[in-house]
Amino acid sequence: MKNEKKHIIDWPLSPAVKIPLVYLFAGFLWILFSDLLLAVWIDDADTMRIAQTYKGWFFILVTAFLLFLLIKRSFKRLEKTRNNLNQTLKHYSYLFHHNPQPMWVYDFESLDILDANRAAQKDYGYHSGEFLTMSMLDLIPAEDIPSFKESLREEGLEYQRISGIRHQKSDGSIIEVEMISHILPEYQGRKCRMVIANDITTRKKAFESLKKNERALKESERQLQTLLSNLPGMAYRCKNDLFWTMLFVSKGCEQVVGYKAEELENSSIISYGKIIHPQDRKRVWREVQNKVSTQRKYPIVYRIITSKGEVRWVWEQAQGVFDEEGKLLFIEGFITDITHQRKTEKALKHYGDFLRTIIDNIPFPMYYKDIQGKYMGCNKEFYRYLGKTKEEVIGKTVDDLLIPSQAAQSKAKDRELLKTKEHQKYETRITFPDGKSMEVVLHKSVFLNEEGEPGGIIGVYFDISDRVMAENIIKKQVEELERINAELERFTYTVSHDLRSPLVTIKGFLGMLREDLEAGNFEQMEMDMQRISNATDKMHHLLEDLLQLSRIGRVGNPFTSFSMNGVVGEVLEYLDGIIRENQCSIEVQTNLPVVFADRSRIMEVLQNLIENAVKFKADHQIKPHITIGCRRELDPPVFYVQDNGIGIAPLYQKKIFGLFNKLDQASRGTGIGLALVQRIIEFHGGRVWVESEGTGKGSRFCFTLPGSFESLLI
Amino acid sequence: MNVNLFEMILLVEDNPDHAELLKRSFTRYSPDTAILHLWDGEETLDYLFGRGKYALSGERPLPDLILLDLKLPKIDGLQVLKRIKAVESLRSIPVVMLTSSDTEKDVLKAYKLNVNSYLVKPVEFNRFLDLARELGLYWFRWNKRPPAPQSFIKDNE
Numbered sequence: 003m004k005n006e007k008k009h010i011i012d013w014p015l016s017p018a019v020k021i022p023l024v025y026l027f028a029g030f031l032w033i034l035f036s037d038l039l040l041a042v043w044i045d046d047a048d049t050m051r052i053a054q055t056y057k058g059w060f061f062i063l064v065t066a067f068l069l070f071l072l073i074k075r076s077f078k079r080l081e082k083t084r085n086n087l088n089q090t091l092k093h094y095s096y097l098f099h100h101n102p103q104p105m106w107v108y109d110f111e112s113l114d115i116l117d118a119n120r121a122a123q124k125d126y127g128y129h130s131g132e133f134l135t136m137s138m139l140d141l142i143p144a145e146d147i148p149s150f151k152e153s154l155r156e157e158g159l160e161y162q163r164i165s166g167i168r169h170q171k172s173d174g175s176i177i178e179v180e181m182i183s184h185i186l187p188e189y190q191g192r193k194c195r196m197v198i199a200n201d202i203t204t205r206k207k208a209f210e211s212l213k214k215n216e217r218a219l220k221e222s223e224r225q226l227q228t229l230l231s232n233l234p235g236m237a238y239r240c241k242n243d244l245f246w247t248m249l250f251v252s253k254g255c256e257q258v259v260g261y262k263a264e265e266l267e268n269s270s271i272i273s274y275g276k277i278i279h280p281q282d283r284k285r286v287w288r289e290v291q292n293k294v295s296t297q298r299k300y301p302i303v304y305r306i307i308t309s310k311g312e313v314r315w316v317w318e319q320a321q322g323v324f325d326e327e328g329k330l331l332f333i334e335g336f337i338t339d340i341t342h343q344r345k346t347e348k349a350l351k352h353y354g355d356f357l358r359t360i361i362d363n364i365p366f367p368m369y370y371k372d373i374q375g376k377y378m379g380c381n382k383e384f385y386r387y388l389g390k391t392k393e394e395v396i397g398k399t400v401d402d403l404l405i406p407s408q409a410a411q412s413k414a415k416d417r418e419l420l421k422t423k424e425h426q427k428y429e430t431r432i433t434f435p436d437g438k439s440m441e442v443v444l445h446k447s448v449f450l451n452e453e454g455e456p457g458g459i460i461g462v463y464f465d466i467s468d469r470v471m472a473e474n475i476i477k478k479q480v481e482e483l484e485r486i487n488a489e490l491e492r493f494t495y496t497v498s499h500d501l502r503s504p505l506v507t508i509k510g511f512l513g514m515l516r517e518d519l520e521a522g523n524f525e526q527m528e529m530d531m532q533r534i535s536n537a538t539d540k541m542h543h544l545l546e547d548l549l550q551l552s553r554i555g556r557v558g559n560p561f562t563s564f565s566m567n568g569v570v571g572e573v574l575e576y577l578d579g580i581i582r583e584n585q586c587s588i589e590v591q592t593n594l595p596v597v598f599a600d601r602s603r604i605m606e607v608l609q610n611l612i613e614n615a616v617k618f619k620a621d622h623q624i625k626p627h628i629t630i631g632c633r634r635e636l637d638p639p640v641f642y643v644q645d646n647g648i649g650i651a652p653l654y655q656k657k658i659f660g661l662f663n664k665l666d667q668a669s670r671g672t673g674i675g676l677a678l679v680q681r682i683i684e685f686h687g688g689r690v691w692v693e694s695e696g697t698g699k700g701s702r703f704c705f706t707l708p709g710s711f712e713s714l715l716i
Numbered sequence: 717m718n719v720n721l722f723e724m725i726l727l728v729e730d731n732p733d734h735a736e737l738l739k740r741s742f743t744r745y746s747p748d749t750a751i752l753h754l755w756d757g758e759e760t761l762d763y764l765f766g767r768g769k770y771a772l773s774g775e776r777p778l779p780d781l782i783l784l785d786l787k788l789p790k791i792d793g794l795q796v797l798k799r800i801k802a803v804e805s806l807r808s809i810p811v812v813m814l815t816s817s818d819t820e821k822d823v824l825k826a827y828k829l830n831v832n833s834y835l836v837k838p839v840e841f842n843r844f845l846d847l848a849r850e851l852g853l854y855w856f857r858w859n860k861r862p863p864a865p866q867s868f869i870k871d872n873e
Contacts, residue, residue: 495819499787502816506837506844507733513841514740533733654790665789 021072025065032061103198106133107186110193113138125201127172143170160185169199177203230254235316235338238274242294242322242330244287245273249332258316258339260309279305279313294322294333303340314341367463370449373456375399375416387463388434405433415446420456423448429466441470485684493548496661501544507537540672544662547674551661554681559600561709566594566641569601570630573608577616584616584626591631595639598709603682608643610675611703615645620698638688642704649699655692683707724750726779728760728796729814730788734837738783738814741848749852752779757791760784761799764806779809781855786815786822794825801830808862810855 036057044050098105104122108115118133126133126141142150146168153164165180180200187193230237236255241247251263265271278286282304293300299321305313320335361368367387369380377395385392388403400409411430419426426446433439443464451457511530518527570590574581581588597604608630615628629644650658650665657663659680664673683690687708694701725742729735735753742749754760762768763776770776782800786793793813800806810832815822818836826834835851838844855861 495817495821498819499815499817502837502839503731503734505839506816507731507737509839509841510737510844511733513844514737516841533736537733657790663789 021069021076024072025069028065028068029061032064036061101198103200105196105198107189107194107196108138110185110195116190116192116194122199125171125177125199126169141169143168143176165202177201178206179203233336233338235336237334237336239323239332239334240274241332242290243275245269245275246278246333248274255337258308258314258337259306260312277306277308279307281305290320290333294320294330297322297324314339315344316340367465368461369395370458370460371399372458373420375413375459378458384463387465389438403434405435408433415444416459419446419448419459423456432463440465440467442466489681492661493551497548500662501541504537504541504544508534508541511537543672547662547672547678551674551678551681554603554678554685559602561598562601563596563598564601565596566604566632567592569605570594570608573605573612576609577612580613580616584619586616586626586628588612589627589629591629594632594641595634597707599686599707600682603685604707607679607682607705610679611643614675614703615643615647615701618645618647618701620646620648620700638706638708640704640706642702644700644702646700649694649697649701650692651696652694655694658692659690679703679705724752724777724779724781726760726763726782727751727753728755728757728783728788728793729753729785730755731785734785737844738848741845742852744845745849746852746856756789757793757796760796761791764800765803778806780861782809782811783814784811786813786817786826794822794829797826797829797831810859810861812851812855 040050040053040057044053098117099119101119102121104119104125106115106118106122115133115136115138118128123129123133128136139147139150150167161182161184163180163182167179167181168176169179170176178201180202182198182200183195185193186196230252231254233252233254234257236258237250237252238248238255239250241249247269248266249268251266253263255261255263255266259266259274259277261272261277266274275283286302286304289302290300293302299319301317301319303315303317306316307313316337317340318335318337320333322333323331325331362382364381365383367381367384369377369384371377376397376399380395385395388395390403395403400412403409404412408430415426415428427443429441429443431439431441443466444461445464446459446461448456449458449460511533515527515530515534518524518530567590574588574590612628612630616626619626624646627646629642631642631644633640633642654665658665659676660673661677662673663677680690683705688706690703690705692701692703727735727738729738739751739753742751752763754763758768763770764778766776784793784796788796793815797811797813800809800811807830812833812835813826813831814835814837816837823834835847838847
């Protein structure tokens with residue numbers, strides 16, 4: 003390039019020198035030879051002068067022609083050279099502008115960019131005009147300008163190749179380039195450098211990622227090593243032989259078996275087969291042979307004996323490695339010490355068993371169930387209480403254990419509990435499908451699972467059947483006491499009234515008697531004395547009756563089972579006289595129930611009722627007809643004594659049972675009969691009442707006895 | 717001292733002996749006193765209200781004083797008292813309980829049902845006589861009676 007330049011520059015001087023030299027040489031030769039020739043030919047001076055003149059003209063003519071030829075030839079060559087030059091310039095310009103590498107030329111001093119090729123424009127995102135108004139500094143990111151200026155000191159270098167320079171594109175993005183530049187000594191009269199910029203961003207990135215991959219690979223290798231050496235166990239590869247000859251063992255083996263890796267590898271000091279506990283060796287061999295053929299991972303647990311002679315439990319997971327033909331090459335796996343876990347497990351199991359024992363021995367039925375209400379577990383007392391086996395409880399719900407109404411109540415309570423999550427306590431009666439039932443107090447709580455959500459319900463039963471029974475007994479006793487109290491009140495009232503009456507009569511007529519005596523009214527005396535006598539009799543009867551009444555409940559016979567038919571028969575026999583006298587017809591139902599009661603008292607009841615039925619006739623014309631029977635269809639059965647007598651108006655049906663109450667003052671007796679009947683029946687826990695449509699319509703006296711059974715004859 | 721300012725006493729008493737005693741005592745001090753003796757509560761109400769066997773008996777005189785026993789067959793004294801005091805035309809008739817019961821409960825019940833007086837039959841004969849005399853004195857001599865009621869007005873309650 004340098005030579006070419008010189009040639010182009012020197013080339014025009016050549017014909018310029020050549021032509022005058024030729025002219026000089028031809029002139030010299032002409033003058034020399036023509037003068038000599040003339041001197042030979044011509045002697046005279048005039049002729050000579052004329053000849054000289056012609057010769058001169060001739061010389062001018064020849065040289066002019068010669069010059070014309072030379073110059074013409076020179077111009078032709080010049081033209082050709084210029085054409086060649088133009089062609090070359092075009093080529094070079096093309097090479098510059100169309101070069102795929104970005105190139106530009108900049109002024110060494112002003113740093114103005116003087117020219118730039120298309121690639122530069124395209125790559126940097128400028129159009130050509132724009133590029134030419136820019137300075138080199140416009141291509142450098144602001145932060146790199148100081149270092150760029152620093153590098154300018156070395157600009158004197160003819161050729162420069164710098165890598166890792168950052169350029170800024172028109173859109174502001176940064177690219178990394180390799181810049182090759184050299185000095186152009188003269189360009190448009192200025193000292194310039196031509197730059198070829200090579201974008202190495204992509205290349206660099208690729209390089210960096212390659213480096214990164216390399217680093218990552220190294221890192222993962224290192225990590226694997228670290229992992230293997232830090233794992234609480236040993237990784238291995240071994241042959242499938244009886245010694246389990248180790249081909250590779252990770253460092254962790256020292257912690258597990260107490261031997262170093264190199265001691266174990268290739269069984270150099272000890273084989274793994276000998277480390278396995280003698281009692282487990284056969285089992286391990288069998289199990290591995292069974293499982294390895296499946297080509298899957300398999301776990302196995304066994305004991306080993308360490309270098310120090312300690313027995314440890316290990317857990318191993320391994321898998322066979324096979325070649326393409328399915329031949330077992332070796333076994334790879336990982337062995338870890340689980341002695342501690344085994345101990346913890348044992349302790350946990352022991353603790354669990356202990357808790358279970360405690361729960362089982364709690365003398366109250368306990369259970370726990372899940373949110374769906376399925377029984378998950380319960381203690382022995384619960385099974386015993388329900389009379390069920392484990393299979394009949396676990397996984398079941400209350401629907402399977404209780405009758406529907408109580409199951410529904412229990413479920414409603416559970417829902418409420420799961421909503422409030424508070425302790426729940428309520429009394430209820432639980433009835434099993436077999437009819438057995440008991441009174442309980444139920445305590446229920448929600449237990450939470452690991453997430454803190456309700457996991458189910460714990461329940462405890464307290465059987466309060468005894469308490470409820472005691473309460474019922476007390477209630478009954480209180481009722482009885484109240485009844486006795488009321489009766490006592492009635493009794494004192496009656497005594498104060500009814501026993502006073504005869505006294506008034508007696509005292510009154512005694513006074514009258516005295517007056518009769520004074521007046522000598524003997525007729526009147528007789529009548530008054532009779533009244534006194536009657537009153538004392540009445541008083542005697544009243545006292546007798548009261549005494550009899552007070553004996554009921556206080557003086558009694560033990561209860562026995564007996565047939566009502568028998569008792570009725572006896573009473574009828576006893577009343578035979580009065581029955582005959584009144585021409586009574588009596589009908590007795592056969593197969594009356596058997597009762598459990600105080601026999602003689604029941605006889606008194608029947609005697610009173612039958613006697614009344616005979617006594618209170620509706621009309622003297624009508625013969626009494628009495629029916630004695632039992633309405634078994636009712637529960638409890640109702641015994642009755644029915645008559646066709648005077649009947650009792652509804653208004654008085656209660657009053658007649660009152661002590662010393664009589665509907666007819668004229669009738670015989672003190673009015674104790676029905677009071678006695680009521681007291682006896684009530685003492686037996688039964689009820690007595692009368693049914694009658696009214697006066698003249700007959701009566702039916704009814705009573706119940708709780709201890710009545712179906713007749714033994716049926 | 718004889719008192720015969722009144723016309724009629726209605727005595728309701730189921731005990732014939734007591735009735736006899738009362739009648740004799742009264743007539744001793746007030747010989748002109750008419751005493752109507754009825755045996756039980758039902759009969760008394762029938763008389764006062766003109767029902768039952770008194771339904772067709774026409775005009776019956778209303779008593780100036782009613783002596784009422786407490787314990788009576790069928791309808792007892794307190795029930796009778798209640799019915800009398802519930803009816804406008806009978807309410808002004810003085811009702812005196814005369815009974816052998818002296819329990820507080822009965823006394824209280826009777827007064828709650830607007831009884832005019834409550835007397836307990838004395839056991840002693842002399843006191844019995846005193847009672848009969850003073851009863852007459854009090855109710856017919858000292859006590860200002862309401863204007864004599866019209867002869868019986870049938871009232872269906």
